[in-house]
Amino acid sequence: MHQRSTNSTLPRVLALGVLAGGALLLAGCSAPPWIGMPKSTATPATTAPATPVQNDLAAGAATRTIEVGAITLTVDYWSTLSMDEWTAAANKPLSFAVHATVTPADGQKIYLSRVTATPVVANASGALPSFEPLVDQASVAPGYLVLDPYSFSQTFIVPPVDAEADRLELTMKYELLQQSTPTSNDFAKQTAVDSLTIAIAPAPAPER
Numbered sequence: 213m214h215q216r217s218t219n220s221t222l223p224r225v226l227a228l229g230v231l232a233g234g235a236l237l238l239a240g241c242s243a244p245p246w247i248g249m250p251k252s253t254a255t256p257a258t259t260a261p262a263t264p265v266q267n268d269l270a271a272g273a274a275t276r277t278i279e280v281g282a283i284t285l286t287v288d289y290w291s292t293l294s295m296d297e298w299t300a301a302a303n304k305p306l307s308f309a310v311h312a313t314v315t316p317a318d319g320q321k322i323y324l325s326r327v328t329a330t331p332v333v334a335n336a337s338g339a340l341p342s343f344e345p346l347v348d349q350a351s352v353a354p355g356y357l358v359l360d361p362y363s364f365s366q367t368f369i370v371p372p373v374d375a376e377a378d379r380l381e382l383t384m385k386y387e388l389l390q391q392s393t394p395t396s397n398d399f400a401k402q403t404a405v406d407s408l409t410i411a412i413a414p415a416p417a418p419e420r
Contacts, residue, residue: 267411278404284313285404304370311363319394323355325387332381333373340374382408
């Protein structure tokens with residue numbers, strides 16, 4: 213009986229040994245922990261392209277029509293200096309011509325008494341130090357006759373601006389006097405306002 217019992221347990225010990233060996237074999241074939249991990253999907257940071265600076269004189273000239281009360285004011289802007297020479301360090305001429313119509317046209321005249329160009333010098337970071345407003349005050353009373361076919365022309369010289377500037381924003385204010393009747397010395401005042409943005413060109417690279 214004792215010998216039979218010993219023989220019957222031997223296959224079980226061998227079977228357990230085989231199973232254990234199989235378990236060790238499987239453990240030895242398992243993949244390293246870094247294989248099969250998801251790859252990073254991060255993309256390198258990119259710099260957004262700079263937004264182009266608005267330039268109302270990019271075509272060399274611009275025409276604006278402003279309605280105020282019964283008056284329609286037409287203003288032509290241009291510069292004799294090309295836009296690539298509108299650098300921060302340059303004296304920059306801005307020319308403009310003004311004429312008006314009135315509805316109904318009952319014979320009363322329209323006069324321009326004062327023009328003011330208020331500047332804002334700026335770049336992408338905000339406003340920079342600027343210069344004083346440019347002003348033309350009429351030297352005759354009640355002003356300069358601008359009722360079509362008559363007109364008023366002037367050139368403002370924009371002085372050098374901050375070297376970091378990339379734009380000049382001008383608020384143009386036209387103060388008008390409208391005759392109440394064709395023979396009256398009484399006038400109604402109207403103010404027409406326009407805005408103009410002009411790009412400041414980069415300074416030319418120094419010659420080598």
